[in-house]
Amino acid sequence: MIKQTQIKKILVLPSAEAAAKKAAEYIAKIIRKNPRAVISFATGNTMFPVFKNLQKINKNGLVNFKKITAFHLDEYYPCSPKKDYSFVKFLNDNLFEPLKIPEKQIFRLDGLAKDPEKEAKRYDELLSSHKINLVTLGIGPGRHLAFNESGSSFKSKTRLINLSQETLLRDHKDRGQDSPSQALTQGIANILEGEKLLLVAYGSEKGKLLKEALFEPISESCPASSLQLVGDKVTIIIDQEAAKELPNI
Ligand code: GLP
Secondary structure, eight states, rough: OOOOSOOOEEEEEEEHEEEEHHHHHHHHHHHHHTTTTTTEEOTTHHHHHHHHHHHHHHHHSOOOTOOOEEESEEEEEOOTTTTTTTTHHOOOOOOOITEEEEEEGOOOOOOOSSSHHHHHOOOOOOHHTOOEEEEOOBBGGGBBBTTBBTTTTOOOOEEEEOOOHHHHIIIIIISOOOOOSEEEOHHHHHHHHEEEEEEEEEHHHHHHHHHHHHOOOTTTSGGGGGGGGGGGGGEEEEEHHTTTTTOOO
């Protein structure tokens, strides 16, 4: 049986470097068209080279990033922004400070909030009061989006979540991170509300996750399969290694 996906825009680049560059150009193009774009940023190894390319674009003066409004997807809980594994630290160091985005235009999840439910509600209200023009995404263990682990409702909003065994294994064993077992994350519903969604992935392991997410039936056991529900507004940028895992590409 030929497998189909609802997502038509899957761009395959020859290498991870080329895919990261393409993803940065995609983001920059949106900002060039709309300098006041509101963007939810993903973090992680996938985004590192994308942000490096955005820094280059900024340095060359090709795009002005100073008017954008920035949200992010997730943060460990509890987590100080000084911790090496903090996603807030990652964004401060690799995006917000290098691109000189004014503080008043940055909305961060507070990993040290005393009441995480209240913090989730605060963030959710902020998200609802903005039109999110772009959500950038990676894909993680269990095919999670942000920290929406397998079983997350497609109607889920920002909340505190228990990380899955798979995620903990990746963080503690594979990455040697001493990170917590909970996180604050935007929900699947928040992500799907974005005007455009960009998912970036490199390598065969991520390709396997994407195959399940994009070419298997939509199910809450596979959070990233929710992207198929809004296929028209999704762009996937991957390298050749990831593409080899996908049918019909
Ligand atoms: C992490 C984050 C996600 C990220 C994904 C991939 O756990 N919660 O927001 O997109 O997993 O991370 P990486 O790019 O480091 O593989």
